[in-house]
Amino acid sequence: MATPNTPLWEVFIRSRNGLAHKHVGSLHATDATLALQAARDIYTRRGEGLSIWVVPSNAITASDPSEKGMMFEPAESKIYRHPTFYDVPDEVGHM
Amino acid sequence: MYTQALNTSDGDDRAVEDAARAAEFQARIDQDERIEPNDWMPAAYRKTLTRQISQHAHSEIVGMLPEGNWITRAPSLRRKAALLAKVQDECGHGLYLYAAAETLGTSREELVDAMLAGKAKYSSIFNYPTLTWADIGTIGWLVDGAAIMNQIPLCRCSYGPYARAMIRVCKEESFHQRQGFEIMVTLCRGTAEQKAMAQNALDRWWWPVLMMFGPPDQASQHGDTSTRWKIKRFSNDELRQKFVDATVPQAQFLGLTIPDPGMKQNENGNWEYSPIDWEEFKQVLAGNGPCNRDRLAARRKAHEEGAWVREAAMAYAEKRKSRQLAQAAE
Numbered sequence: 001m002a003t004p005n006t007p008l009w010e011v012f013i014r015s016r017n018g019l020a021h022k023h024v025g026s027l028h029a030t031d032a033t034l035a036l037q038a039a040r041d042i043y044t045r046r047g048e049g050l051s052i053w054v055v056p057s058n059a060i061t062a063s064d065p066s067e068k069g070m071m072f073e074p075a076e077s078k079i080y081r082h083p084t085f086y087d088v089p090d091e092v093g094h095m
Numbered sequence: 096m097y098t099q100a101l102n103t104s105d106g107d108d109r110a111v112e113d114a115a116r117a118a119e120f121q122a123r124i125d126q127d128e129r130i131e132p133n134d135w136m137p138a139a140y141r142k143t144l145t146r147q148i149s150q151h152a153h154s155e156i157v158g159m160l161p162e163g164n165w166i167t168r169a170p171s172l173r174r175k176a177a178l179l180a181k182v183q184d185e186c187g188h189g190l191y192l193y194a195a196a197e198t199l200g201t202s203r204e205e206l207v208d209a210m211l212a213g214k215a216k217y218s219s220i221f222n223y224p225t226l227t228w229a230d231i232g233t234i235g236w237l238v239d240g241a242a243i244m245n246q247i248p249l250c251r252c253s254y255g256p257y258a259r260a261m262i263r264v265c266k267e268e269s270f271h272q273r274q275g276f277e278i279m280v281t282l283c284r285g286t287a288e289q290k291a292m293a294q295n296a297l298d299r300w301w302w303p304v305l306m307m308f309g310p311p312d313q314a315s316q317h318g319d320t321s322t323r324w325k326i327k328r329f330s331n332d333e334l335r336q337k338f339v340d341a342t343v344p345q346a347q348f349l350g351l352t353i354p355d356p357g358m359k360q361n362e363n364g365n366w367e368y369s370p371i372d373w374e375e376f377k378q379v380l381a382g383n384g385p386c387n388r389d390r391l392a393a394r395r396k397a398h399e400e401g402a403w404v405r406e407a408a409m410a411y412a413e414k415r416k417s418r419q420l421a422q423a424a425e
Contacts, residue, residue: 005202005203005204006204006405006408006409008197025191025194025259025260025263026194026197027190027194028203029408030405030408030409030411030412031408031411031412031415034408041183041187042187042190042191045180045183045184045187045267046267062133064133065131065133065134066134066135
């Protein structure tokens with residue numbers, strides 16, 4: 001039981017429907033080859049995907065949730081970035 | 096996948112924390128926001144969830160044992176393939192859940208060690224033996240049926256990683272219950288001997304399955320906190336009643352008798368059941384069930400016998416890494 005902890009990997013799967021790889025969970029494996037095999041066994045037992053990415057968890061840099069106010073403020077205040085900000089006369093129809 | 100009575104929180108070490116942060120946290124929960132791993136959370140929330148999710152994970156892993164017992168003796172190749180797939184699913188469920196528990200800051204190794212040391216609990220139901228093939232049908236039908244009742248509300252639990260793991264688990268769980276019920280239908284339509292075997296299995300599993308939902312509401316002292324934190328959305332007794340009401344018609348369809356002569360339907364349509372023997376539940380949780388020692392011994396043996404594989408994989412990864420470093424240095 002004294003063995004060191006096995007590295008953690010994040011698993012991303014691209015499903016059949018053509019969407020981008022999506023995070024599905026994580027797993028432990030000693031190297032990338034074993035991580036891919038484990039990802040197949042753990043996350044695609046029912047044909048959930050056509051492609052798998054595994055990424056060492058410690059390679060991910062994440063934003064700080066406690067600073068999300070400041071981080072995302074620029075997007076909150078710019079309503080002119082949305083199409084509904086602009087008036088188009090009704091007689092023009094759908095645009 | 097199986098949960099039970101895992102919804103108790105710690106009353107003793109609820110440290111006095113920053114009141115403003117705690118209020119903000121509760122406000123987020125009240126607005127049905129999900130709590131994510133790096134968010135601030137009260138220490139008791141973290142501890143309650145770590146225990147609940149890891150016990151849930153241990154239950155999945157230990158739950159492989161009673162069913163694994165019948166893989167080599169399944170009556171047909173179809174049944175064998177299905178049972179093998181089900182047991183593999185349980186393993187997968189255990190791994191999703193360990194991953195969710197780890198996001199709270201305790202490593203899987205530590206969680207597993209706590210279970211092997213007998214310090215962490217798992218669902219009491221897996222301390223009962225699987226004596227006949229009908230037990231495999233009954234486990235799928237009732238144990239997985241009870242687990243589904245418990246787990247569907249957990250898909251909306253306030254902790255994001257747990258809720259997401261439960262969504263995956265619930266999707267896979269319905270196959271488990273249906274394969275179990277199909278085994279029961281086949282036995283009940285078979286010879287008198289086969290039907291008696293199905294009845295015998297129901298007789299043995301009924302009460303332990305009702306205990307899976309945990310102690311009655313009056314006896315559950317910590318339910319309030321878990322409810323306030325939206326970890327738990329229904330009380331033990333509510334879920335138990337829902338399960339009984341769903342199961343009685345299924346037993347009638349099979350032509351089996353639920354081993355509770357006092358059971359009757361009230362004016363609301365709910366099936367009232369006789370008092371549960373909570374002393375038995377307490378004994379099984381305390382380690383004195385029919386199979387507690389066997390289960391732990393089997394888990395320890397598997398862990399020890401797998402040690403060389405873990406070590407070899409680690410050594411291989413280290414060797415490759417140092418070789419790559421040496422090549423890069425040339």
